[in-house]
Amino acid sequence: MWIIAPLLCGLIFGAGLLISGMVQPTKVLGFLDIFGAWDPSLAVVMAAALAVSVPGFMLAGRRSRPWLAGQYFWPGKSGIDSPLVTGAALFGIGWGLVGLCPGPALESLATLSPGVIVFVVAMAAGMIAHDAWQQSRLTAQREPLLARATDG
Amino acid sequence: MANFTPVSAAIGGALIGLSAVLLMLSTGRIAGISGIFSGLLNLRGEDKGWRIAFVGGLILAPILAGLIGYGMEQPKLPSNWAVIVVAGLLVGFGTRLGGGCTSGHGICGIGRLSPRSIAATIVFMVMAIITVAITRHVLGG
Numbered sequence: 001m002w003i004i005a006p007l008l009c010g011l012i013f014g015a016g017l018l019i020s021g022m023v024q025p026t027k028v029l030g031f032l033d034i035f036g037a038w039d040p041s042l043a044v045v046m047a048a049a050l051a052v053s054v055p056g057f058m059l060a061g062r063r064s065r066p067w068l069a070g071q072y073f074w075p076g077k078s079g080i081d082s083p084l085v086t087g088a089a090l091f092g093i094g095w096g097l098v099g100l101c102p103g104p105a106l107e108s109l110a111t112l113s114p115g116v117i118v119f120v121v122a123m124a125a126g127m128i129a130h131d132a133w134q135q136s137r138l139t140a141q142r143e144p145l146l147a148r149a150t151d152g
Numbered sequence: 153m154a155n156f157t158p159v160s161a162a163i164g165g166a167l168i169g170l171s172a173v174l175l176m177l178s179t180g181r182i183a184g185i186s187g188i189f190s191g192l193l194n195l196r197g198e199d200k201g202w203r204i205a206f207v208g209g210l211i212l213a214p215i216l217a218g219l220i221g222y223g224m225e226q227p228k229l230p231s232n233w234a235v236i237v238v239a240g241l242l243v244g245f246g247t248r249l250g251g252g253c254t255s256g257h258g259i260c261g262i263g264r265l266s267p268r269s270i271a272a273t274i275v276f277m278v279m280a281i282i283t284v285a286i287t288r289h290v291l292g293g
Contacts, residue, residue: 005178006202010209011216013171013183013255018217018224020164021157025227030155032277032284038153041161046258048165049172053263056173061264066180073180075261077251080271087250088257088272092279094242097235097287100227101254102185102247105240106207108227110214115229119240126244127190 002068014107020045023107025099032096172260175206184256185210186247250276 014023021027022045030039065071095101100108100119108116172183179202181188188203214224229236247253250272252261257276261269 002179003201003205006175006181006205007209007212009171009175009178009183010206010211011213012167012174012209013206014210014213015217016164016167016169016171018164018214018222019167020161022164023214023224023227025229027155029284032280033288034281035285035289037155039155039157040153041155041157044158044161045165045168046262048162049169049259050263052166052169053172053259054265056169057176057260057263060173060176063177066176066178068178069180071180072176073182074264075182075251075266077268078266080268083249084251084268084272085275087246087248088275089246089250089279090242091246091250091253092276093283094239094246095254095276096280096283097239097242098229100229100239101243102189103210103253103255104227105243106185106189107210107214108224110211111224111226113226113229115233115236116227118233119229119236119243122237122240123244124189124193126241126246127186127248128193128244129241130245130248131190131194 005068013103016045016049017104017107023104025104027099028095028101028104029099032099168255168259169263172255172263176260182256182260184252184260186244186253187251187256190248246276 017023020041022042027039028042030037031042060066060072098119100116102123105116105120105123109120175181175183181202188206191197191203192200192207217224243253250257252269252272257269257272262273
């Protein structure tokens with residue numbers, strides 16, 4: 001019944017977004033609007049989350065393996081490169097336009113709001129477009145190599 | 153700062169951090185919502201079970217809250233559909249290119265003190281603040 005663990009984690013995450021109010025775009029935009037009636041709540045949400053996650057991840061790092069899986073899937077990339085910066089910038093513009101990031105957007109599907117459904121479909125399309133673009137770049141890079149390989 | 157809600161923000165934030173830590177301790181996965189969701193979009197790949205369970209829990213949370221009288225109101229979104237579509241496309245493409253969103257970089261990545269995630273979080277925060285400044289105060293939306 002290992003599937004209970006990620007389900008519970010999703011529920012706790014959703015409860016956190018609900019209780020903090022971060023599921024509401026107006027609340028998020030209130031934080032981003034530093035020239036208006038600024039609402040620092042989002043900064044408190046992040047600080048409180050980090051107060052738990054920093055020691056929590058340190059604890060996880062000292063254990064050899066997770067409770068229910070064979071290994072940890074820590075992100076492997078390091079270093080700040082241009083895709084990271086460009087991607088974060090594009091995400092920031094989209095986030096600022098509507099006040100929805102992926103977590104609150106998916107959670108808000110529960111309200112069956114037509115706007116949220118359109119947003120999530122567009123978000124999925126953006127993700128699929130990115131992956132298709134990366135795939136075509138990889139194929140374009142590999143083709144000359146393959147051509148040479150058959151010659152050899 | 154009339155809308156500032158520090159107590160509920162602190163409780164909610166702690167729960168989000170707890171969820172990220174529990175997901176790592178139990179399944180060894182990063183609680184980055186954009187990464188979890190995008191893994192559901194390709195037809196190949198086997199590790200879909202935990203992703204479906206996590207997203208299911210996320211969507212179930214407001215439904216259960218509604219049952220005990222704390223229902224969630226529909227989010228207020230721009231009336232212009234084009235803005236919603238463009239924002240969705242940017243969030244989807246940008247989080248894939250940048251390798252994460254508010255949760256993956258902002259909570260989990262900074263939680264691991266990753267320089268990549270600290271940089272990404274600063275960039276998306278600054279760009280979002282500039283975007284809101286333009287739409288609310290320059291264009292007067």
